[in-house]
Amino acid sequence: MNAADLLQRIAKTLRDDVGPAVDGEYPKTQAFMAAVVLQKLGRELEFAEAHRAADAGDLRSLADDLTRARVGAGVPRAIDDAIARFAAVRDAASLCDVIEALYETRDELGESRFVAWLGRIRSTLRAQIDRRLEFAK
């Protein structure tokens, strides 16, 4: 039994056996809530490897697209720097910096590029959040 299956199994025991046997509204709620958390954690573990790979692929693709878009395009310095950092580390914090820079330099960047670049980022974010919902829902 792997870790994800084990957590699902414990969640089932908590929900079906422990929770109903507990007296008192507060501890009973805690038992059922623990079952819910373990169930979600189990699903998160189950998907973790696939999600990590998909996220990494999406971020790499996004970094490539943004890097191509910024080349020779007269991009404001703040965006240029933020994209360069994001391309180097490809993590959530650096992506947040790119988004912030887009909003901050929107006028300078021009509306069409702002919409296009943010739209490209949003397609990646949509895919990421859809994956997280697979275990969070």
Added chain:
Amino acid sequence: MNDALIPRIRDYVAGRLNARDVTLERVDRIAVGWSHETWLFDAVWREGSAQHRLGLCLRRDPGNALLRHLSTLETQFKVLQCLEPTDLPTPKPYWFESDAAILDAPFLVMEKVAGVCPSPWGRDGRAFYAAAARRGGLPNSFTQTLATLHTLDWRAAGLDFLGVPMPGKSFAQREIAKWRELIAVSDHPPEPILTDLVGWLEANAPSTDRVCLVHGAYRTGNLLIHDDRISAVLDWELQVLGDPMYDVAYVLSDLNREGTPLLSNLVERDAFFRDYEAATGFTIDENACRYYNALYAMRSVAFWMSASGLYATGRSNDIRLARTAYSVPDVLDRAAKELGY
């Protein structure tokens, strides 16, 4: 229930009432962990041959409550004091104590108002509100009470201590700053969708010149009900002076109804528009409401980040707070949809 606290509550109440032989009856602790601890009880004592009974509600700061960072019991007490002489139905505030020596933490005591407060999230609550909707009195009271809240003279009531926004975009900007602060102290990993949402909110903040008292969470579940009318508006933790559309947006939101077209599980949309506009003289601005709906998504993210952070850092052992870590993606999904993706 923390039984050890009951005799100390009794002694405190006896001292305040200047009465001997006070007993506490019908003691009930409600709402554990999410917010301030709440006890309901009757104080019973004799004076000569006469027996007296006073229904009381005590709220105590557990030191780790959700929103504690933003809402103190002292502020709640002051708001209730300001509202007492107005037409808005609220519990009468009796005492506030900041001295932790009395009950180990600050607390307030207020009137236990007659009524029930069914949760709109459960089957029984939904059935309660569906039946009340069919009878018709409660939906009207819901709308009229909101209109009373939005039209009360907050300056005359002394509520300007809550902070008066400047005309223009100040109200929305202040709300964004408030939720930014809560997100920052939650120490949650960065969320690009949230960054996008905040950028959008800042770029699209609506302008408003109308300043009202805004409850901040006006919905069934935060309203006490007696005889098909609102007997008290509860949960004074998120109130602010600002755009009344902030409350209207909350009423119109899908957040507060499950599987029913009735707003807050109770009120028909057309009736709400008609009655609210007639009672306030305001026109409901649906564009502003859409904006505030997105702002509520930011607020929800802030709540859940803060709540799950309390558990993650060991400041609370309530597993319900751990569960809220999984609410963050859910709200981010809603935020993304608000932004069109």
